[in-house]
Amino acid sequence: MAKSRIGRAEQRNGWLFIAPTLVLLGLFMVYPIVWSLWMSFQTGRGMNHSFGGFTNIIRLTQDPVFLRALTNTGIFLVVQVPIMIVLALLFAAALNNPKLRFRGFFRTAIFLPCVTSLVAYSILFKSMFASDGVINDLAIMLHLMDAPISWLGDPFWARTVIILAITWRWTGYNMIFYLAAIQNIDKSIYEAARIDGVPAWARFRYITLPMLKPVILFTTVISTIGTLQLFDEVNNITTGGPSDSTLTLSLYIYNLTFKFMPSLGYAATVSYVIVILVAVLSFLQFLVAKDRKA
Amino acid sequence: MSRVFAQARSGLVYAGLSLAAFVSIFPFFWMLVGTTNTAPDIIKGKITFGSALFDNITNLFAQVDMVQVFWNSTFLAIVGTVLTLAISSLAGYAFEMFPSKTRERVFAVLLLTLSIPFAAIMVPLFVMMAKLTLINTFTAILLPSIASVFIIFYFRQATKAFPHELRDAAKIDGLKEWQIFLYIYLPVMRSTYAAAIIIVFMANWNNYLWPLIVLQTNENKTLTLVVSSLASSYYPDYGVVMVATVLATLPTIIVFFLLQRRFVEGLTGSVK
Numbered sequence: 001m002a003k004s005r006i007g008r009a010e011q012r013n014g015w016l017f018i019a020p021t022l023v024l025l026g027l028f029m030v031y032p033i034v035w036s037l038w039m040s041f042q043t044g045r046g047m048n049h050s051f052g053g054f055t056n057i058i059r060l061t062q063d064p065v066f067l068r069a070l071t072n073t074g075i076f077l078v079v080q081v082p083i084m085i086v087l088a089l090l091f092a093a094a095l096n097n098p099k100l101r102f103r104g105f106f107r108t109a110i111f112l113p114c115v116t117s118l119v120a121y122s123i124l125f126k127s128m129f130a131s132d133g134v135i136n137d138l139a140i141m142l143h144l145m146d147a148p149i150s151w152l153g154d155p156f157w158a159r160t161v162i163i164l165a166i167t168w169r170w171t172g173y174n175m176i177f178y179l180a181a182i183q184n185i186d187k188s189i190y191e192a193a194r195i196d197g198v199p200a201w202a203r204f205r206y207i208t209l210p211m212l213k214p215v216i217l218f219t220t221v222i223s224t225i226g227t228l229q230l231f232d233e234v235n236n237i238t239t240g241g242p243s244d245s246t247l248t249l250s251l252y253i254y255n256l257t258f259k260f261m262p263s264l265g266y267a268a269t270v271s272y273v274i275v276i277l278v279a280v281l282s283f284l285q286f287l288v289a290k291d292r293k294a
Numbered sequence: 295m296s297r298v299f300a301q302a303r304s305g306l307v308y309a310g311l312s313l314a315a316f317v318s319i320f321p322f323f324w325m326l327v328g329t330t331n332t333a334p335d336i337i338k339g340k341i342t343f344g345s346a347l348f349d350n351i352t353n354l355f356a357q358v359d360m361v362q363v364f365w366n367s368t369f370l371a372i373v374g375t376v377l378t379l380a381i382s383s384l385a386g387y388a389f390e391m392f393p394s395k396t397r398e399r400v401f402a403v404l405l406l407t408l409s410i411p412f413a414a415i416m417v418p419l420f421v422m423m424a425k426l427t428l429i430n431t432f433t434a435i436l437l438p439s440i441a442s443v444f445i446i447f448y449f450r451q452a453t454k455a456f457p458h459e460l461r462d463a464a465k466i467d468g469l470k471e472w473q474i475f476l477y478i479y480l481p482v483m484r485s486t487y488a489a490a491i492i493i494v495f496m497a498n499w500n501n502y503l504w505p506l507i508v509l510q511t512n513e514n515k516t517l518t519l520v521v522s523s524l525a526s527s528y529y530p531d532y533g534v535v536m537v538a539t540v541l542a543t544l545p546t547i548i549v550f551f552l553l554q555r556r557f558v559e560g561l562t563g564s565v566k
Contacts, residue, residue, distance in 0.1 A: 013471040014392030021385040024441035032418035109315035115550045117500035123525040134339030229411045250413040271414040
């Protein structure tokens with residue numbers, strides 16, 4: 001009897017404590033995502049819209065700008081995420097060596113880009129990659145190239161700058177996760193391997209990497225979601241140009257809603273493409289990770 | 295032979311790390327040098343300190359009401375952080391302390407929303423705020439960010455380490471649940487709060503896309519928005535931009551160097 005009263009009080013408190021959260025998330029997360037789904041079947045301009053069935057989905061497949069944004073986002077994803085994760089792993093492995101000198105300095109230096117805001121570092125990159133700017137000067141001085149490159153004026157190089165920028169900003173962030181995870185690995189495993197004469201690269205390949213798999217999966221999923229939402233960098237470094245070569249899905253949704261004549265239904269359809277991509281890619285990454293385990 | 299090999303390898307490691315450190319630090323150096331140079335010099339890639347610092351600062355303050363802008367950013371970051379921590383830590387605590395099957399299902403749904411990108415909800419959110427006539431208000435900026443699933447998850451994980459005996463003892467002493475949360479849990483978990491404050495403060499301070507959509511008049515703009523708009527004009531005055539960038543970056547750098555360990559704990563703590 002007494003116990004059930006306490007139980008009921010606990011139940012009540014449990015709901016009371018999470019009530020503000022549930023109200024806020026319901027209003028500002030669940031409602032918008034459901035509204036978005038409904039909206040993606042509406043056509044029309046501004047606030048005037050009517051049911052359009054699959055009109056928006058058909059429009060997607062014929063919209064060259066959307067297809068370019070999708071391709072660009074795909075390129076950023078496929079090229080940038082693996083480069084960054086491999087770099088972060090290498091740095092983490094190197095910094096884990098207790099005999100390494102200036103360890104604290106290296107760790108802080110590589111992590112430092114994480115404290116900048118996305119807008120601030122984007123602007124630094126934009127100014128450094130100006131056509132007669134400091135990067136061209138340094139590269140020519142070091143004989144890395146003969147003539148200056150028009151970094152932000154050429155589709156290929158503009159994409160390269162975006163990839164370099166994101167890698168600069170996020171490698172240290174991922175490295176910190178790997179470093180924390182490596183330090184949790186039981187040292188005796190390495191001792192045993194060393195005594196058995198397993199070389200360093202093999203210890204990395206057959207002990208460190210498998211032990212880090214959950215963290216690598218976590219960071220891959222986070223990076224994938226982040227890349228699919230890429231906005232701040234492209235809007236501030238290239239504004240999607242030249243000729244839409246760095247336009248991303250998020251920037252396209254922004255343009256559809258706030259730059260052009262607002263086409264809310266179509267913008268909602270494009271945003272659902274991101275939702276579906278995030279869901280499918282996260283699921284695939286989990287499948288791959290599970291498969292390797294078996 | 296193998297010693298030569300090991301030495302070569304360690305040389306390679308040092309070279310790689312030094313290059314990475316140089317690349318990581320160079321943009322910061324570039325930013326500081328830039329504050330002292332004129333716009334044409336910056337665009338030409340001058341990497342030595344110049345004498346335009348005073349002019350750049352004067353020009354920035356002449357173009358933008360910096361006191362107002364700095365206050366806007368500070369206000370949003372501080373109020374946003376306090377509200378987010380209050381609401382989200384309460385929820386994280388409750389999910390762990392009052393287990394029930396239904397709430398467990400609710401929690402699973404919350405975790406699913408973590409993968410919903412902001413781009414997918416920004417259009418409906420904007421329409422909603424327009425209907426509520428909240429466009430161009432700080433309320434519209436704050437409301438969608440207060441309940442943070444990430445922070446709820448973070449607090450739930452941290453609460454697993456909170457000693458339940460403390461709660462039992464407090465209950466015997468006649469404390470109500472909200473008193474236990476306020477007077478027992480909060481002080482005990484202060485390092486968790488410190489790490490969460492850093493994460494949320496930085497996210498709010500650096501927030502760009504949502505304020506860009508919502509805040510439309512100059513007197514409401516945040517520092518991040520001002521930096522972005524100064525740099526996006528056709529001929530940006532980069533000297534002025536660099537001073538603004540330093541001001542925008544300074545608070546987070548200070549927080550980072552003061553609380554470096556907490557900072558790193560905050561980033562990695564939630565996945566342990």
